[in-house]
Amino acid sequence: MTKKEKEKIIIPTLFILVAILTIISLPREGQFKYQYQKGSPWMYENLDAAFDFPIIKTDEELRLEREKITRHFTPYFLLKPDIEAEQLRAFSSEAIRVELSDELQSKLLSLYKTIYSRGIMDNARYNELNPETGLALVQGKMADKKSSAEIFSHQTAREYFQNRIETFSKREVEAMRSSRIDFSIFIVPNLIYDESTTFAVQSSSLQDISLTKGIVYTGQRIISKGEIVTGTTEQTLNSMRAEYNSKIGFSGSIPLLIVGQTLIIILTLFVIFILIQAIRPKMLHNIAELIFTLFLFLLVVGGSSLVYKIGPSALYLLPFPVIVLFLDSFFPTRFSLPVYILFLIPLAVITDGYHLLLINLIVGGIAVYVFRFWGRGWQQFLSALFVFIAFLLTDLAFHLISEGTFNQLNGTIVRNYGIASILMIASYPLVFLFEKIFGFVSLSRLRDLADTGNKALRELSEKAPGTMQHSLQVANLAETAARTIGADALLCRVGALYHDIGKINNPQYFGENQTASFNPHSLLNPRESARIVIQHVEDGKVLAKKFGLPSLVSDFIETHHGRTRTEAFYTTWCNEGGDPANVEDFTYEGQLPTTPEHVIVMLADAVEAACRSLKDYTPESISSMVNKMVRQRVSEDQLQNADITYRSLRRIQETFKVQIQEMYHSRITYPKRKRLK
Numbered sequence: 001m002t003k004k005e006k007e008k009i010i011i012p013t014l015f016i017l018v019a020i021l022t023i024i025s026l027p028r029e030g031q032f033k034y035q036y037q038k039g040s041p042w043m044y045e046n047l048d049a050a051f052d053f054p055i056i057k058t059d060e061e062l063r064l065e066r067e068k069i070t071r072h073f074t075p076y077f078l079l080k081p082d083i084e085a086e087q088l089r090a091f092s093s094e095a096i097r098v099e100l101s102d103e104l105q106s107k108l109l110s111l112y113k114t115i116y117s118r119g120i121m122d123n124a125r126y127n128e129l130n131p132e133t134g135l136a137l138v139q140g141k142m143a144d145k146k147s148s149a150e151i152f153s154h155q156t157a158r159e160y161f162q163n164r165i166e167t168f169s170k171r172e173v174e175a176m177r178s179s180r181i182d183f184s185i186f187i188v189p190n191l192i193y194d195e196s197t198t199f200a201v202q203s204s205s206l207q208d209i210s211l212t213k214g215i216v217y218t219g220q221r222i223i224s225k226g227e228i229v230t231g232t233t234e235q236t237l238n239s240m241r242a243e244y245n246s247k248i249g250f251s252g253s254i255p256l257l258i259v260g261q262t263l264i265i266i267l268t269l270f271v272i273f274i275l276i277q278a279i280r281p282k283m284l285h286n287i288a289e290l291i292f293t294l295f296l297f298l299l300v301v302g303g304s305s306l307v308y309k310i311g312p313s314a315l316y317l318l319p320f321p322v323i324v325l326f327l328d329s330f331f332p333t334r335f336s337l338p339v340y341i342l343f344l345i346p347l348a349v350i351t352d353g354y355h356l357l358l359i360n361l362i363v364g365g366i367a368v369y370v371f372r373f374w375g376r377g378w379q380q381f382l383s384a385l386f387v388f389i390a391f392l393l394t395d396l397a398f399h400l401i402s403e404g405t406f407n408q409l410n411g412t413i414v415r416n417y418g419i420a421s422i423l424m425i426a427s428y429p430l431v432f433l434f435e436k437i438f439g440f441v442s443l444s445r446l447r448d449l450a451d452t453g454n455k456a457l458r459e460l461s462e463k464a465p466g467t468m469q470h471s472l473q474v475a476n477l478a479e480t481a482a483r484t485i486g487a488d489a490l491l492c493r494v495g496a497l498y499h500d501i502g503k504i505n506n507p508q509y510f511g512e513n514q515t516a517s518f519n520p521h522s523l524l525n526p527r528e529s530a531r532i533v534i535q536h537v538e539d540g541k542v543l544a545k546k547f548g549l550p551s552l553v554s555d556f557i558e559t560h561h562g563r564t565r566t567e568a569f570y571t572t573w574c575n576e577g578g579d580p581a582n583v584e585d586f587t588y589e590g591q592l593p594t595t596p597e598h599v600i601v602m603l604a605d606a607v608e609a610a611c612r613s614l615k616d617y618t619p620e621s622i623s624s625m626v627n628k629m630v631r632q633r634v635s636e637d638q639l640q641n642a643d644i645t646y647r648s649l650r651r652i653q654e655t656f657k658v659q660i661q662e663m664y665h666s667r668i669t670y671p672k673r674k675r676l677k
Contacts, residue, residue, distance in 0.1 A: 003285075010287055015273065018294045019265050025302040026261050027309055027350060028254060034241075038234045038402050047222045053243035054212035055236055059410055065209050073202050074133045074145065076194040077121065083190040084116040091186045098179040104172050111164055112186060119151040121191040126153035138194055151191065158184045216240070241352075261349060265301075268345050272297065275342065279335045282643075288438045292330070293339065296323055300343045301350075308350050315351065316416040319424035320344065320360040321367035321387060328368050329431045329442040332488065340364050359394045366390040367424070376447065380428065384421045391417035441491075441550045449494045449553060456547040460501055466512030467503045470608065471496060473663065477604040478597075481655045485648040487596040495556030495601045498549060502540025502557065506532060512612075526573040530566045530586045537561060537590050559598040560605050561588040562638040592641045599642045600652060603630055607656050617664040619657070626656045 034044060057065075088109060095105045119137060121129075126148070129135060134147040152160065161184055165173065176183065216222065216236060223233050276283050276293070283289045300323055307314050323343060327336030341364075347357040367387050374383040395413055400406075435442050448454065452461070452472075461468040475496035482489040507513040508520055509532050521529040537557060544554035570586040593599045606629045614621050630653050633639055639649075 007285060007287075011284060011290065014287075014290060014294055015269055018298050019262070019269055021298055022265050022301045022346070023258065023262050025305040026265075026346075027305055028257065034237070036229050036234070036237055038229050038231060040229055042223045042225055042227050042229060044225065046224045049216045049218055049220045049222055049240065051243070052215060052217050053240055055214045055216060056239040056242055057211055057213055058235055059412075061213075062209065062211070066206055069205050069209070070202065072130060072133050073198075073205065074136050075129070076136045076138055076143065076197040076201065077119075077191040078194045079119055079137055079139050080190050080192055083188060084113070087116075087186045087188060088112055091183070094179075094181055098181060100175060100179060104168075104175060107168065107172070108183065111161065115152060115157050115160060115187060116190055119146075119191045120157045120187065120189045121151055121153055122189045123154050125191075125193060126151075135191075137191070138197065154187070154189055157187050161187055212239075264346065264349050268342055269297070272339060272342050275335070275338055279338070280331065288440070289330070292434065292438045292440070293327070296326060297343050299323070301346045304347060304350050312351065313416075315347075315356055316413070317419050317423070319420045319427060321364040322424045322427050324364040324368055325371055325424075325428060326431055326434065328371070329444070330434075330440045333368055337365060337368060355398060359391065359398070362394050363387060363390045376444065380425050384425045387424060388417055388421040391420065439551070441552045443490065445550070446490045446494050449549070450490065450497065452497070456501060456543070456549070457497060460504055463504050464500075464507035464510070464513050466514075467500050467507060467510060470512045471498075471500055473608050474499070474601065474604045476663075477608060477656060477659050478600045480659055481600050481604065481652045482597065484651050484655045485596060485600075487600060491552070492597050492600050494553055495560075495597060496604060498540075498544070498553055499556045499560040499601055499605060500536065500540070501543050501547075502536035502538065504543060505539045506536070509533060510536070521569075526569040526576065526578070527582075527585050530569040530573075533566055533569070534586075534588055537588060555591070556598065556601050558591040559593040560602050561590050562592050562602060562633075563590060564588055564633070564636060564638060592638060594641050594643065596642070596644045596648065599639055599644050599649075602638070603633060603652060604656070606633065607660065611660050611664065614664075617661070619661055622660045622664070623657050626653055626660065 034047070036042065091108065091112065092105070095108070100108075129148045131148055134145060135151070136143045136145050137151075165176070165183075168176075216239070222236055222240065223229065227233075229237070272293075276290075280289075283293070300320065304315060304318065307318060324336055324340035327339060331339075341361055344357050344361055344364075347360075348354055351357075367383070367390075370383045370386045371380075374380065374386075392414065395417070431442050431444070434440060435445060452458075457468070460471070475493045478492040478496040479489045481487075482492040503510050503513070509529070514520075524532075540557035541554060544557055565583065565586050565588075570583070573582070573586065574580050593602050607626050610625050610629050611617075611622060614625060630649060634649070
């Protein structure tokens with residue numbers, strides 16, 4: 001069975017399998033058949049209630065009720081008699097020590113007991129009391145509600161004590177003064193805040209809040225055709241939809257519901273197939289890429305369905321934008337972004353609305369853009385911040401469209417979108433796992449490979465510095481040309497940097513590493529020289545495995561010469577009487593380029609090497625040499641398997657001409673200074 005025959009079986013099977021798994025995952029709930037928005041007219045016929053249902057309070061109403069309970073809730077305090085007893089014992093000891101009269105001791109004890117019986121609270125707690133709610137005083141198992149005026153603060157208790165002392169006789173006051181005791185120190189707070197009881201009772205009160213207000217009875221008119229949907233009407237419609245989904249449920253045929261869901265999924269997958277065929281047709285011949293793309297689709301739809309069954313509000317915690325970042329790590333943005341948009345379409349089926357879909361569509365596009373600039377290391381957190389801001393602004397925009405006011409903004413969206421942004425950064429490293437599983441090369445990996453400080457390029461620079469300089473020049477040419485025709489510029493740069501890595505083994509046999517005084521080929525016959533030079537391709541493949549280069553990069557080693565001849569050695573061979581038919585010994589046994597990136601690096605390598613031999617770097621000579629090298633590769637059928645147009649070739653040629661002229665521009669000739677006589 002040929003590869004094409006296998007693809008004809010595997011590709012439809014993959015799409016069918018993903019469709020089946022996706023359909024199975026979808027919730028079996030029919031959609032509420034009415035779509036409406038506050039401030040817009042009702043587009044349907046008059047709507048009357050088909051069943052009794054309660055009107056559900058809005059989140060804002062529930063929030064206000066909770067705040068009211070929290071603000072006006074009566075705090076609980078424990079009356080601690082042991083504190084009173086301890087202080088009275090301390091007073092008695094001091095009174096005996098200074099020999100206060102029994103009568104005065106008795107009066108003071110009575111005063112202390114009066115104050116403690118009412119209760120003393122520390123000043124800070126007392127100032128926090130709400131005069132309207134007061135407090136609940138817990139004694140034993142009983143709680144007695146009191147107003148703040150019925151108890152003392154620490155300050156008012158001391159003031160009360162001092163005021164009562166003034167009513168004592170002069171003799172008693174003089175006796176107290178002569179004792180040199182501060183009798184107010186025995187007045188300390190004996191009301192202790194009971195946090196556990198307060199929290200328990202408050203929680204119970206919050207749980208007792210009714211989630212509904214009023215009821216709509218069967219046959220009652222909800223809204224008429226053409227009537228504007230107001231806030232009150234929207235609340236009633238939302239209540240009707242919630243009751244329908246939770247109790248009435250889907251009243252139609254479940255098999256027909258599944259048919260409808262199946263059609264949506266099949267049509268979505270069909271459009272994805274069309275998009276693949278239009279933008280990235282080679283994916284249909286790369287099963288790993290296709291499996292990865294369909295896996296992400298299944299992850300989005302299946303994961304959303306599962307989370308929706310757990311709790312619809314939890315969908316706002318999912319980091320959908322990371323999906324487009326996964327796609328954009330391996331595929332061009334012109335493909336990844338439209339595919340991501342198609343992935344989100346089933347969310348409208350799952351959530352019965354377009355709010356979540358549209359928000360993540362917009363934020364996904366922003367995520368792709370910001371990750372281009374801040375996608376490495378700690379900068380990812382900066383990208384997460386921008387994504388978080390994008391979430392908030394997009395949600396705010398929809399809120400203003402719906403409500404026309406900043407009121408009723410829900411604070412939970414800040415938390416939800418914050419979690420989603422953090423999860424996006426936390427899950428992004430999975431791109432490296434996908435890279436291993438599917439054999440891809442991510443943008444992050446390419447950026448690392450483009451770093452000239454890595455082990456492979458450092459070794460090339462040390463052992464073959466001339467080749468390293470040549471590779472850098474080729475990389476600059478290839479990267480610029482790639483941008484001109486819309487090819488992968490980073491991939492071209494990386495491929496160009498490693499295309500001649502095989503020259504590490506025998507650097508002295510290549511012109512860019514030789515000195516003017518000695519050429520080792522002068523000691524060899526042309527056929528042996530050709531063999532050594534051609535060998536750098538095979539050596540490059542071995543070194544690529546040693547340094548762990550991905551196949552996407554090592555392919556440039558095999559294709560940068562294709563099946564061309566080493567013309568200089570072949571010509572010398574023929575001139576020295578060798579058999580002209582012996583072409584094989586002078587021909588590279590590489591692979592012909594298949595992608596635009598392969599072609600760009602092949603041509604950039606040939607053009608850069610050829611232009612080094614020019615004696616005069618005029619625009620005419622450079623143009624002539626570039627045209628010659630490109631024509632030569634085309635005439636030798638080196639590009640016959642490449643997916644590239646003649647128009648792109650012409651644009652590459654023109655780019656090379658400009659770049660070469662800038663690289664080898666004429667230098668200023670500085671005049672010699674005349675000697676003074």
